[in-house]
Amino acid sequence: MEERKYDAAELKQYKKRSRMAEIWRNYKKNPSAMVGLFIVILLIIVTLVAQIVYDYDADIVTQAIRDRFIKPGSAGHLFGTDQYGRDEFTRIVYGAKYSLSIGFISISISCVLGIFLGLVAGYYGGLIENLILRFCEIFVGIPSLLMGVALMSAFGQGLGVLMLAIGIVYTPLFARTTRAAVLPVRDAEYIEAAKIAGLGDFAIMFKHVLPNSLAPIIVRATMGIASGILTASSLSFLGIGVPIPTPEWGAMLSEGREYIRDYGYLTLFPGLAIMVTILSFNLMGDGLRDALDPKLKK
Amino acid sequence: MDKVLDVKNLAVRFETEDGVVRAVNGLDLELGKGRSIGLVGETGAGKTTTALALLRLVPDPPGVVECEKLELDGKDILTMSAKELESVRGNDISMIFQDPMTALNPVFTVGEQIAESILLHENVTKVESMKRAMEMLELVGIPAERAYDYPHEFSGGMKQRVVIAIALACHPQLLIADEPTTALDVTIQAQVLDLMRRLREQYQTSLIMITHDLGIVAEVCDEVAVMYAGNIVEKGTLEDGFNHTKHPYTEGLFNSLPNINDRKAMLTPIKGLMPDPTHLPEGCPFEPRCPYAGEDCKQPQSVRSFNETHTVRCSAYDRPGFHIERKEID
Amino acid sequence: MLRYVLQRLLMMIPVLVCVSFVVFFLMDLAPGDIVLQIAPQDATPEQIEQIREELGLNGTVFERYFRYLKGLLRGDMGESLSQKRPVADIFFERLPRTIELAFGSIIVAIIIALPLGILAATNHRSWIDGVSMTTSMIGVSMPNFWFGLLLIMAFSLHWKLFPSFGADAGIKSLILPAITLGTEQAGTLTRITRSSMLEVIRQDYLRTARAKGVPEKTVIRKHALKNALIPIITVLGSTLGNAFGGAVTTEAIFAWPGVGRLTVKAVNDRDYTLACGCIIMFTIILNLTLLVVDIAYAFVDPRIKAQYSK
Secondary structure, three states: OOOOOOOHHHHHHHHHHHHHHHHHHHHHOOHHHHHHHHHHHHHHHHHHHHHHHOOHHHHHHOOOHHHOOOOOOEOOEOOOEOOOOOEHHHHHHHHHHHHHHHHHHHHHHHHHHHHHHHHHHHHHOHHHHHHHHHHHHHHHHOOHHHHHHHHHHHHOOOHHHHHHHHHHHHHHHHHHHHHHHHHHHHOOHHHHHHHHOOOOHHHHHHHHHOHHHHHHHHHHHHHHHHHHHHHHHHHHHOOOOOOOOOOOHHHHHHHHHHHOOOOOHHHHHHHHHHHHHHHHHHHHHHHHHHHHOHHHHO | OOEEEEEEEEEEEEEEOOEEEEEEEEEEEEEEOOOEEEEEOOOOOOHHHHHHHHOOOOOOOOEEEEOOEEEEOOEEOOOOOHHHHHHHEOOOEEEEOOOHHHHOOOOOOHHHHHHHHHHHHOOOOHHHHHHHHHHHHHHOOOOHHHHHOOHHHOOHHHHHHHHHHHHHOOOOOEEEEEOOOOOOOHHHHHHHHHHHHHHHHHHOOEEEEEEOOHHHHHHHOOEEEEEEOOEEEEEEEHHHHHHOOOOHHHHHHHHOOOOOOOOOOOOOOOOOOOOOOOOOOOOOOOHHHOOOOOHHHHOOOOOEEOOOOOEEOOHHHHOOOOOOOOOOOO | OHHHHHHHHHHHHHHHHHHHHHHHHHHHHOOOOHHHHHOOOOOOHHHHHHHHHHOOOOOOHHHHHHHHHHHHHOOOOOEOOOOOOEHHHHHHHHHHHHHHHHHHHHHHHHHHHHHHHHHHHHOOOOHHHHHHHHHHHHHHHOOHHHHHHHHHHHHHHHOOOOOOOOOOOOHHHHHHHHHHHHHHHHHHHHHHHHHHHHHHHOOHHHHHHHHOOOOHHHHHHHHHHHHHHHHHHHHHHHHHHHHHOOOHHHHHHOOOOOHHHHHHHHHHOOOHHHHHHHHHHHHHHHHHHHHHHHHHHHHHOHHHHHHHHO
8 A cells, every 4th residue: 555645844734724623613513603703704794785776975974864763674674774864774874984993903903012122131141131121111101091191282183193093002911922922932941842943033033932822812812802992092082082073882881871861773783883892802712722621711 | 238328320421622521430339337348349440439429519510420229328428419428428438539638628717627527517616626626636646726717827738637527527327538748758657557447446436548558458358349540340348358369350450569588579560541431331241351351351341249248340260170270378 | 918918009009100110201202391381472582491390391202200109109299280289189089979970880780780780691592692792793893972862852852851962961961971881881791791601501410409409590690600700790790890990981071170171181181190080090099999899809709818818
């Protein structure tokens, strides 16, 4: 019988795939995590479709005073209309784009900055590590919302600034998570071997240290998206995030609040949208944690 | 003979995701008042599970306990309510656990932990219970004033003394000691065993000593029961078990002990491993490792008596003239 | 123990210097000039410079920061630029309301989270566990400004049981804000209680307690809970500390006159002495709370107590 020969690249591919398959198998077992994943995918699809179907000027911000405060469930207005006669459902569907992009982009910023700081701190240790950790401690000591307020006031309002501010706010968390994940890897023998083989510090960090400490970072990132969305909508609600008339959910809620006495649905629906989105990311993060580290589940 | 413990056909299984683990399978056990029995066997033979079943402390789920009869001093433990069980545990029957390092609650003083038992079972005030706890400490050789110290301030041997004090605080009828000396230094082992023997005599407590060390059995017990794969394969007085060994497994245990008189003799370990408790064979569970195994061993085994006290679970004795190699000592 | 406390207090000083530095510079970056807001509209450039000097706003940002720091190290947080009163006075006027809300919310959180977390742990993997974990996940995910508004809709507008804003109706005013903030905190607390209890429930010493005949309820409430308290207290401490910083959104919804809204307003007004002062005070209170938590450990766990006295 002829033996099948694997070359190194094929083996590596096989190994990678089986690890992914195992994570996916574990993840699938968790129904609430699957619900989270399903909603997140649905949100992304809805966001993309909404960009094609709706026109920002015509459907989202144009006022139609004659149609104001139509009750939810009326023909053509599933969630009713707001104080300017704009369709609430359309605005919420369109607004998914803001929450999702804020969540993804700001957490990408904190991931990149945080992973870099955490890797450097964990890999080099000593004084650098101490400085970075102290710095993170100070940042974490200030509540994320107050920090966000301070950053927003320093750089001015707007979507881009909001993303950057939230990205900065959550950077220390990622730096700490990365460092904690790097520590056990730092002294592993294969790192020693890579050093002896003459690899540069950064090559070792990104090629050998990082991939072996990814699991907690991925979990933290998924949950971080949820926190980022929450902080962003809180800031918009306070009137210092995305300015109106952008249909950002927090801003919509803040507007709808004026009419809470008679038109409670203008408060109800945007908040519900925020909650469902955050809940899905949290459920995903929870599921990922269990799937990536089955030992923790017991 | 007054029986302090009477168990018939005890079975414990754990229903886990990976299958049903049969830890104890139809075990019978009787113990007379003031007597002591050594429960011997390898790790995984079901000794600790048996002990927990006697206290009705097998975690449920996944554990399921079935039994024909489970009586302690004539009281039926099997049908007791949770409340009745609580009044029996620590009062009529107590247990000393294997690892003293983890058996004590780190956030309460040792005095509190001894006194709690007394407070639960006897009609005393808090102050009295603490006084009694200090007396118990003195009894196990620890100065009374250390009652106010926390477990982390004691050494392993001292902790085991505290655990013994807790177990004996209410003078139980039956004490189950689960490898009480395994986690201790050899010198401390002897002290603890000596202490247990003394206290047992003083209070007339019956004892089940769970161990894998035949030496401890010889030193402390009146009777011996050898367990294998969730059942007792040989049971009798020390004389029966040590000098008139009948079961091939018991023989194997003796053969794997070093002999001080013949230090050049080779140790003969028992080959192979205990069968997987999720897939026990239908016949004798020792059959795959037994040097005397025959076709008849693949049938379910029955118990036979050699005298009033000595019983063995081995069907090989149905063969005419069968005997094991180990010589009987008279 | 005393030495440990002193050490911790001394360690706060560099942290405070750093925090004030960060906030001070962020405020300096902010566009908008408070002097232009304060000065009369027809003021000449010379008059504006004069006002700037009176307010201590002249010079580079470093000069101003060091002036501010000098005052700070003497315990003087300066005067609010917008209100013309000492920062300390304004802050401490508002603090009692914040403390009220912080403790109110923590009590709500404890009442919800401890039983829920313990039930989940003692019924691990049963439907009770599932329900309580889902509930806590919803609690973590719910924007509290939204939940607060829903409460207002139900309990103030519809049933008219509690006032919808302000702090003038005594305990009645406190209830809705405390529930709003408390539910948010309860989510995390439930999860920590559960995982910490799960860890303890496996321990041998619980079996010892059961073997003594301790009733199951006592095993859980006394033997297990006391051992599970350390992580619970840690989360409680940081939650409480953060609540002292003012729950900005909760205060905004209920028009609660606490320090959180004060801080946000100060930042928006570019009143940098007030903003800095608020954040510094907050950092001090947070650190003191965390210190109290560390001392509380010693009362729960004798092993930690032994470490402190070393």
